[in-house]
Amino acid sequence: MTETAKTSIRSEEQFLKVTRSRRNVAWSGVGALVVIVVLFAFPYYVGPGTTGIMIQGLIVLTLASMWNLLAGYAGLVSVGQQAFFGIGAYFVLIPAIHGVTPWAGLFIATIGAAVVAVPLWWLVARLRLGYFAIATWVLASVVMLVFEQITSIGGGSGMALPGLTGYDPAVLTADTYWAALTVAVLAIGGVYLLLRSKVGLTLTAIRDDERAARSSGVRVGLARMGVFIAAAAGCGAAGGILAIEQLQVVPSTSGGVFSVQWTAEMAFAVIIGGLGTIEGPILGTIVYMVLQQTLQSYNAWYLIILGLVAIAIALFARRGLWGTLDERFNIRLFPVGYHLWSPGETRRRRRQAVEAASSLP
Amino acid sequence: MEWVNDIIQGLLTGGLYALFACGLSLMFGVMKVVNLAHGDLATVAGYIGVGIIAISHVPVLWSIPIVVVLMAVLGYILQRSLIEAAISRGELTTLIVTFGLSIIIENGLQQFFTANSRGLGVGDSFITSSFTIGSQITIAYFNLAIFVLAVVVLLGLQLFMTHTKYGRLIRAVADDREAAQLSGADYRHVFGIAAAIAFGTVAIAGICDGMITTLSPTIGTDTILLFAFASVVIGGLGSLWGTLLGGIVLGVAQAIGAQINPNWEPLAGYAVFLLVLVVRPQGLTSRGAQS
Amino acid sequence: MSSRTASGAPLLDVRDLVVHHGQLRALSGISLAVYPGEVYALIGANGAGKSTLLRTIAGLHHPTSGSISYDGRDVTGLRPEKRATAGIVMVPEGRRLFPTLSLEENLKVGGSFARKGPWDIERVFELFPWMKERRGQKTAQMSGGEQQSVAIGRALVANPRVLLLDELSLGLAPVIVQRIYGMLPQILESGITVLLVEQDVSQALRVATHLQCLLEGHTTLEGTPADVTREQVEAAYFGAGSADAGEEYSQSPTAPHTPPHIDGSNPLWSGLTTSSRAC
Numbered sequence: 001m002t003e004t005a006k007t008s009i010r011s012e013e014q015f016l017k018v019t020r021s022r023r024n025v026a027w028s029g030v031g032a033l034v035v036i037v038v039l040f041a042f043p044y045y046v047g048p049g050t051t052g053i054m055i056q057g058l059i060v061l062t063l064a065s066m067w068n069l070l071a072g073y074a075g076l077v078s079v080g081q082q083a084f085f086g087i088g089a090y091f092v093l094i095p096a097i098h099g100v101t102p103w104a105g106l107f108i109a110t111i112g113a114a115v116v117a118v119p120l121w122w123l124v125a126r127l128r129l130g131y132f133a134i135a136t137w138v139l140a141s142v143v144m145l146v147f148e149q150i151t152s153i154g155g156g157s158g159m160a161l162p163g164l165t166g167y168d169p170a171v172l173t174a175d176t177y178w179a180a181l182t183v184a185v186l187a188i189g190g191v192y193l194l195l196r197s198k199v200g201l202t203l204t205a206i207r208d209d210e211r212a213a214r215s216s217g218v219r220v221g222l223a224r225m226g227v228f229i230a231a232a233a234g235c236g237a238a239g240g241i242l243a244i245e246q247l248q249v250v251p252s253t254s255g256g257v258f259s260v261q262w263t264a265e266m267a268f269a270v271i272i273g274g275l276g277t278i279e280g281p282i283l284g285t286i287v288y289m290v291l292q293q294t295l296q297s298y299n300a301w302y303l304i305i306l307g308l309v310a311i312a313i314a315l316f317a318r319r320g321l322w323g324t325l326d327e328r329f330n331i332r333l334f335p336v337g338y339h340l341w342s343p344g345e346t347r348r349r350r351r352q353a354v355e356a357a358s359s360l361p
Numbered sequence: 362m363e364w365v366n367d368i369i370q371g372l373l374t375g376g377l378y379a380l381f382a383c384g385l386s387l388m389f390g391v392m393k394v395v396n397l398a399h400g401d402l403a404t405v406a407g408y409i410g411v412g413i414i415a416i417s418h419v420p421v422l423w424s425i426p427i428v429v430v431l432m433a434v435l436g437y438i439l440q441r442s443l444i445e446a447a448i449s450r451g452e453l454t455t456l457i458v459t460f461g462l463s464i465i466i467e468n469g470l471q472q473f474f475t476a477n478s479r480g481l482g483v484g485d486s487f488i489t490s491s492f493t494i495g496s497q498i499t500i501a502y503f504n505l506a507i508f509v510l511a512v513v514v515l516l517g518l519q520l521f522m523t524h525t526k527y528g529r530l531i532r533a534v535a536d537d538r539e540a541a542q543l544s545g546a547d548y549r550h551v552f553g554i555a556a557a558i559a560f561g562t563v564a565i566a567g568i569c570d571g572m573i574t575t576l577s578p579t580i581g582t583d584t585i586l587l588f589a590f591a592s593v594v595i596g597g598l599g600s601l602w603g604t605l606l607g608g609i610v611l612g613v614a615q616a617i618g619a620q621i622n623p624n625w626e627p628l629a630g631y632a633v634f635l636l637v638l639v640v641r642p643q644g645l646t647s648r649g650a651q652s
Numbered sequence: 653m654s655s656r657t658a659s660g661a662p663l664l665d666v667r668d669l670v671v672h673h674g675q676l677r678a679l680s681g682i683s684l685a686v687y688p689g690e691v692y693a694l695i696g697a698n699g700a701g702k703s704t705l706l707r708t709i710a711g712l713h714h715p716t717s718g719s720i721s722y723d724g725r726d727v728t729g730l731r732p733e734k735r736a737t738a739g740i741v742m743v744p745e746g747r748r749l750f751p752t753l754s755l756e757e758n759l760k761v762g763g764s765f766a767r768k769g770p771w772d773i774e775r776v777f778e779l780f781p782w783m784k785e786r787r788g789q790k791t792a793q794m795s796g797g798e799q800q801s802v803a804i805g806r807a808l809v810a811n812p813r814v815l816l817l818d819e820l821s822l823g824l825a826p827v828i829v830q831r832i833y834g835m836l837p838q839i840l841e842s843g844i845t846v847l848l849v850e851q852d853v854s855q856a857l858r859v860a861t862h863l864q865c866l867l868e869g870h871t872t873l874e875g876t877p878a879d880v881t882r883e884q885v886e887a888a889y890f891g892a893g894s895a896d897a898g899e900e901y902s903q904s905p906t907a908p909h910t911p912p913h914i915d916g917s918n919p920l921w922s923g924l925t926t927s928s929r930a931c
Contacts, residue, residue, distance in 0.1 A: 075453075077456050077457075079456075123635060123638060123639065124638075126642065129453070129456065130393075130394070130452065130455075131590075133395060133456055134397070134586070134590045135638070137586070137587060138634065141583070141587055142631045142635070145628050146628070149624055149625075149628075261464075267457070267460065268461070275453075300469070300472045301468075303464055303465075304465050304468050304469055304472070306464075307464045308465060310461050311458050314447070314450070314461070315443075315447065315450065315454065318450065526760075526764055529757055529764070532752055532753060532757075533753060535752075536751055536752055536753065537751075539712060539748070540744060541750075541761070542711075542712070542732040542733045543710060543712075543732060543733075543736055543741065543742050543748075544736060544741075544762045544764060544765070544806065545737045545765030545810060546733055546761075
């Protein structure tokens with residue numbers, strides 16, 4: 001069942017149809033729902049240990065989706081997303097200190113990170129690619145240093161998260177898992193909807209040819225800012241989940257919320273999985289989790305290998321794992337593109353034409 | 362006044378920052394590459410120095426030329442292989458590759474040397490001995506020596522750029538790669554030399570830093586890269602002496618910040634950096650607008 | 653024609669060159685042969701492919717098919733800097749001097765990998781005496797004609813055997829153009845062969861020993877200035893069916909084979925000498 005958009009262009013008494021690029025959106029939708037239902041049921045049939053691992057994976061998945069949105073669609077390579085990740089964590093901690101339950105704190109974390117993103121964007125918006133990257137790193141350092149100065153929230157050594165005592169550990173893990181899953185689903189869903197919207201079209205235009213887009217009146221700066229803020233919100237939410245999962249917020253020592261390690265993980269997951277596709281970060285996160293579990297967490301080796309694989313893929317298989325699959329088999333789980341059909345053209349005719357053309361010498 | 366002392370201290374540190382920064386600036390000016398692993402190279406140089414001294418018991422100062430040559434060669438090789446491949450695939454790929462390198466180096470160092478810090482012992486007396494001017498101002502010989510070394514290296518670099526064939530070629534390739542090719546220059550080789558210089562200078566800086574403070578795997582980015590970048594931005598891209606000025610401004614800002622509150626030392630520097638970024642993004646010495 | 657083949661093999665031998673700019677076919681099977689001592693001119697309208705041809709010979713473009721031979725060797729796959737050190741040196745369109753380098757430094761860079769030969773910086777200063785006093789100046793402040801001279805000097809100090817000149821007259825006043833072309837004899841004297849691209853057809857015809865006209869990537873005319881008529885050049889320049897294109901011109905009846913005088917003031921030709929983007 002093709003989903004015919006409302007647009008049709010009349011040309012000489014014939015119609016050109018514009019449709020979404022995937023024939024069966026309905027099937028994908030059903031598939032996604034099935035997957036989500038299965039995932040939701042996880043805690044019921046796996047132990048807390050595995051659930052804990054899944055939470056980690058969901059955090060990285062959220063982060064990866066955000067980084068992909070920034071770098072793959074808006075052309076912003078940020079090496080400082082850990083700033084928003086940490087802000088999210090602290091924005092769960094601080095309300096918790098004042099009696100707000102961390103579950104509600106998640107909302108504060110998301111919105112708070114988005115709010116902070118506005119002035120930070122203003123500082124770095126004009127910088128070109130490479131300098132933008134380092135500047136975000138600088139900003140993340142500044143944010144970290146600022147938070148470390150405030151002793152009431154733990155200063156340099158961090159602080160435990162209040163408000164969740166008295167929970168049964170297994171229940172807590174399950175609840176955290178569901179919160180993490182919700183965040184991840186909302187994040188990916190949000191990215192999908194964003195890209196299907198006008199903003200998404202704007203971003204694709206910018207990605208393809210920035211100057212042409214600008215001269216057609218596309219509000220490049222505004223679109224980018226929107227993406228930056230959205231990504232900050234996503235990272236903030238993920239940071240909030242981490243705070244709940246670890247029951248503490250530590251700023252800078254290994255694994256601390258402001259560690260650049262988080263950016264490394266999200267960036268490498270995206271590169272390996274496939275930059276610029278929604279499915280890529282999902283695949284990349286799976287690879288990351290497999291690596292991490294095989295080499296045991298907090299062991300520096302998995303990051304080294306992750307980095308090496310990412311470099312190799314960036315150089316030799318730029319479109320990442322998903323991108324390469326996509327090229328070969330033309331699968332898209334999340335249809336965000338368009339097809340243009342000339343009058344009388346059917347899917348079969350088009351396929352025949354493509355085959356005929358590609359077989360030419 | 363303590364302040365004067367701190368300002369002088371900051372000034373001297375600024376020389377070291379400029380030494381860190383000139384390689385970063387060079388690679389960007391010539392090849393348009395922002396090397397996110399730049400700071401980590403300094404750390405690597407420091408660790409290599411530690412290793413050499415441990416193995417061969419050479420005096421610390423001797424380790425400098427050995428490490429510099431090693432790093433310069435490494436720079437050429439890395440440029441001609443990895444970085445050249447990345448450049449041809451675009452800016453995004455270059456950023457990913459250098460970022461990946463940075464993470465690999467930092468975690469690699471962590472694996473092999475643990476997260477503990479090391480120092481390149483120079484002998485306490487050398488480090489701490491100082492002289493006084495008047496009744497208030499104390500200057501450590503060592504810091505002065507490093508500042509002088511930094512200025513000498515920058516001068517040498519300047520002379521290289523203006524008076525030698527390859528210095529001119531580097532500038533020519535930076536101006537117009539194609540036109541340089543038409544004059545017979547293989548720009549890949551020229552890039553390699555520029556990278557070698559960048560790696561070599563950052564190595565000198567790394568060893569000096571290792572003598573003053575202690576090395577740890579993460580200072581490559583925590584301090585070095587970000588301070589180097591801040592120095593370049595404050596001073597303005599495209600000028601070696603601008604970078605020195607930027608480093609000095611950064612050092613002084615940090616010293617003043619430390620005076621107010623020891624924890625504010627890096628923050629003060631970043632504050633100045635952000636100020637410059639907002640008010641005068643092209644830097645203090647540059648005439649044009651920043652790209 | 654027989655005198656050409658008698659002098660042996662061509663110095664530069666281009667055969668059936670096909671060059672694409674992405675999907676666009678810029679050159680369709682171009683051939684040319686330049687013999688030592690010649691001044692070979694490529695003429696044609698904007699977008700005809702002249703500069704593309706020159707740049708491909710210099711090594712800055714890869715041909716889709718065809719071959720380029722230099723002094724008997726196949727150089728089709730050779731990198732541009734290797735061609736320069738072998739003796740094929742181009743003065744690129746738009747001068748392309750190094751803006752942060754001084755005049756003398758520009759020349760020095762040109763001589764970085766020079767072959768042995770009569771040209772060096774001192775001899776360039778003899779050719780352009782005004783340069784001596786201004787050797788330390790940055791070239792950005794210099795006039796168009798002066799910049800063009802520096803660009804030529806930069807190529808000369810490499811001691812080329814084949815000098816490629818791309819659109820020398822671009823953006824320069826006719827008087828300056830004449831002066832610059834006036835240097836050609838001294839360049840030729842030193843044993844350099846010249847292959848040039850020129851928008852200004854009359855100027856090209858004045859200095860060339862051989863010429864080829866390109867139109868949309870095809871060769872439309874080949875020969876020597878003495879052999880071709882005004883009508884032939886016009887037809888080749890604009891394509892078939894433009895025999896009446898030059899109607900507004902008057903040609904002196906006493907000079908039946910004078911090459912057409914073309915200057916920018918004639919509205920018909922005005923588009924030719926002012927161009928922003930050549931082929």
